Amino acid sequence: MKIVVCVKHVPDATAQRRFDADHTVDRAGVDGLLSELDEYAVEEALQIAAAHDGEVVVLTVGPDQAADAARKSLQMGADSAVHVVDEQLHGSDAIATSLVLAEAVRKIGDYDIVVCGMASTDGAMGVVPAMLAERLGVPQVTFAAEVSVDSGSVTARRDADLATETIEASMPLVLSVTDQINEPRYPSFKGIMGAKKKPVQTWSLADLGVDADQVGLAAAWSVVHSVAARPPRSQGVVVTDDGAGGRQLADYLAEQKFI
Amino acid sequence: MSEILVLVDHADGAVRKTTTELLTIARSLGEPSAVFVGAGIDAARETLVAYGADTIYLLDSADLTDYLVVPQAEALAQLVDRAAPAAVLVPSTPEAREVAARVAVKTGSGLITDAVDVRAGADGGPVTTQSVFAGGYTVEASVTRGTPIIVVKPNSVTPEQSPGAGVEETVEVAVSEAARSARVVKREPRTKSGRPELTEAAIVVSGGRGTGGDFSDVEALADALGAAVGASRAAVDSGWYPHSYQVGQTGKTVSPQLYVASGISGAIQHRAGMQTAKTIVAVNKDAEAPIFELVDFGVVGDLKQVLPQATEEIIKRKG
Numbered sequence: 001m002k003i004v005v006c007v008k009h010v011p012d013a014t015a016q017r018r019f020d021a022d023h024t025v026d027r028a029g030v031d032g033l034l035s036e037l038d039e040y041a042v043e044e045a046l047q048i049a050a051a052h053d054g055e056v057v058v059l060t061v062g063p064d065q066a067a068d069a070a071r072k073s074l075q076m077g078a079d080s081a082v083h084v085v086d087e088q089l090h091g092s093d094a095i096a097t098s099l100v101l102a103e104a105v106r107k108i109g110d111y112d113i114v115v116c117g118m119a120s121t122d123g124a125m126g127v128v129p130a131m132l133a134e135r136l137g138v139p140q141v142t143f144a145a146e147v148s149v150d151s152g153s154v155t156a157r158r159d160a161d162l163a164t165e166t167i168e169a170s171m172p173l174v175l176s177v178t179d180q181i182n183e184p185r186y187p188s189f190k191g192i193m194g195a196k197k198k199p200v201q202t203w204s205l206a207d208l209g210v211d212a213d214q215v216g217l218a219a220a221w222s223v224v225h226s227v228a229a230r231p232p233r234s235q236g237v238v239v240t241d242d243g244a245g246g247r248q249l250a251d252y253l254a255e256q257k258f259i
Numbered sequence: 260m261s262e263i264l265v266l267v268d269h270a271d272g273a274v275r276k277t278t279t280e281l282l283t284i285a286r287s288l289g290e291p292s293a294v295f296v297g298a299g300i301d302a303a304r305e306t307l308v309a310y311g312a313d314t315i316y317l318l319d320s321a322d323l324t325d326y327l328v329v330p331q332a333e334a335l336a337q338l339v340d341r342a343a344p345a346a347v348l349v350p351s352t353p354e355a356r357e358v359a360a361r362v363a364v365k366t367g368s369g370l371i372t373d374a375v376d377v378r379a380g381a382d383g384g385p386v387t388t389q390s391v392f393a394g395g396y397t398v399e400a401s402v403t404r405g406t407p408i409i410v411v412k413p414n415s416v417t418p419e420q421s422p423g424a425g426v427e428e429t430v431e432v433a434v435s436e437a438a439r440s441a442r443v444v445k446r447e448p449r450t451k452s453g454r455p456e457l458t459e460a461a462i463v464v465s466g467g468r469g470t471g472g473d474f475s476d477v478e479a480l481a482d483a484l485g486a487a488v489g490a491s492r493a494a495v496d497s498g499w500y501p502h503s504y505q506v507g508q509t510g511k512t513v514s515p516q517l518y519v520a521s522g523i524s525g526a527i528q529h530r531a532g533m534q535t536a537k538t539i540v541a542v543n544k545d546a547e548a549p550i551f552e553l554v555d556f557g558v559v560g561d562l563k564q565v566l567p568q569a570t571e572e573i574i575k576r577k578g
């Protein structure tokens with residue numbers, strides 16, 4: 001079984017994330033890492049591969065430093081990596097990213113499952129898995145909180161708004177997983193050493209046959225007019241409970257007309 | 260005036276509040292048309308018309324409900340091609356978000372997710388406001404290609420009634436074989452709590468690790484205020500409260516008038532789900548907890564003391 005897992009390198013959410021002058025996310029000036037939500041995807045891919053004698057190929061699209069996200073996935077246990085890197089990709093939106101991912105998945109070829117995280121921790125749109133399935137023309141099983149795989153098909157539990165759903169689809173397919181699905185492993189020392197010898201391929205847009213005018217900031221199908229740091233919330237009143245804290249809270253809520 | 264499609268969010272015809280918000284926004288952009296998928300229009304009609312639907316497109320086929328996302332995306336894309344609307348507004352549920360994503364690819368249209376405001380720009384087309392990086396930045400954007408497909412967050416506007424013509428039109432949908440590839444084999448409805456729906460509630464009272472696993476004080480305060488109950492991921496991961504009540508990056512995003520965080524430290528991933536609340540109140544025994552950076556009012560203290568006292572006082576005042 002061949003599993004492709006798509007991962008993204010993102011600015012650290014606990015650092016001061018910011019934008020560049022062209023309104024794109026600053027990906028160079030802020031420390032980056034493998035999106036935490038993609039760790040669940042890597043873990044699930046590794047578990048499925050272990051149970052079904054499979055191989056795991058990690059795929060990332062992004063600038064040079066995105067190689068770190070691929071490396072961390074290899075350290076966790078993925079077998080090989082593909083890094084699509086091209087200056088023309090700068091500023092790509094989800095539509096363009098899904099196009100590049102789809103072409104790269106096709107080039108990797110012969111896949112049974114493409115696993116994604118539920119959303120990135122920076123853009124947080126949560127739409128790339130569905131777009132990828134649309135482009136590949138294969139079933140989508142998304143926001144899975146539990147997955148079981150047997151020969152040729154996948155069954156997943158999805159905790160939707162109003163109900164818990166069980167979904168079934170046959171392979172090949174695109175699967176996205178939530179942070180409820182597993183406990184991602186930490187790379188072991190052996191994993192970290194072993195990752196250095198694992199194959200990493202670097203592909204350009206030309207290698208994928210994607211035209212530069214289909215991607216990047218200029219080709220984005222939406223435009224950002226302005227980006228403004230939200231003014232800090234004005235510091236409110238904080239009282240220390242000396243036995244009347246609950247009543248003070250009720251006073252405040254009454255003042256604000258919540259009672 | 261131009262037509263604005265609104266994808267209706269409903270459970271067997273019970274229209275959710277977000278739909279009335281989307282119809283209200285749609286009226287500011289053009290003529291709202293409600294897209295109603297599935298059964299239950301008899302229960303939904305009155306609300307859709309009251310909030311301004313001039314047209315109601317009825318799409319009813321077993322394919323649309325037995326399979327997730329894909330048939331709906333095909334049907335909506337066909338409708339977009341036919342009606343050529345000026346924009347499509349979609350609620351921010353996981354399923355509708357993915358329908359929007361696929362419609363964007365199918366129709367060659369730009370997609371904007373998680374808008375907290377949508378208004379008509381200089382050219383009449385929609386300009387959106389988004390709150391990104393856990394509420395740290397505000398972004399204004401618009402779609403430059405195809406039909407603007409916009410996913411709108413709950414509580415973005417106050418719904419206002421203004422009756423529409425409500426002309427109904429049944430739409431035949433052609434669903435491809437490929438769209439029937441991921442089947443819903445089982446659906447277990449969630450048990451209702453009797454409290455307001457978390458994402459729609461005007462007041463949310465949340466509990467975190469600081470509850471120590473006992474949510475009774477949180478629930479009592481919520482009930483005194485007529486509020487929904489939320490939980491941090493730490494509380495959910497500990498098995499104290501169901502995942503469907505989790506607030507934050509990987510849970511629900513809430514934007515209530517009042518958010519009360521009790522025993523919650525205020526991690527960035529939690530903030531991502533509640534920072535756009537109008538008024539924020541926290542009860543935490545650690546004066547250094549980051550949640551206090553956000554608050555309008557805070558109490559440094561043990562929630563086991565503070566919440567019951569506040570609850571008792573509120574009940575007394577309500578008489």
Ligand SMILES: Cc1cc2nc3c(=O)[nH]c(=O)nc-3n(C[C@H](O)[C@H](O)[C@H](O)COP(=O)(O)OP(=O)(O)OC[C@H]3O[C@@H](n4cnc5c(N)ncnc54)[C@H](O)[C@@H]3O)c2cc1C
Nearest residue numbers: 467468469491492493507508509522523524528544545562
């Ligand atoms: C990828 C990712 C996604 C995540 N998504 C989410 C998400 O969607 N939602 C979310 O909430 N978190 C999320 N998290 C987790 C987040 O980082 C925090 O770990 C989590 O929010 C902490 O929950 P907490 O505040 O309840 O617990 P803690 O951080 O442990 O805080 C508990 C607080 O309770 C206080 N306390 C203890 N006892 C009392 C008492 N008796 N009275 C009053 N106060 C008391 C303490 O002072 C402390 O401040 C995510 C993390 C990652 C990496």
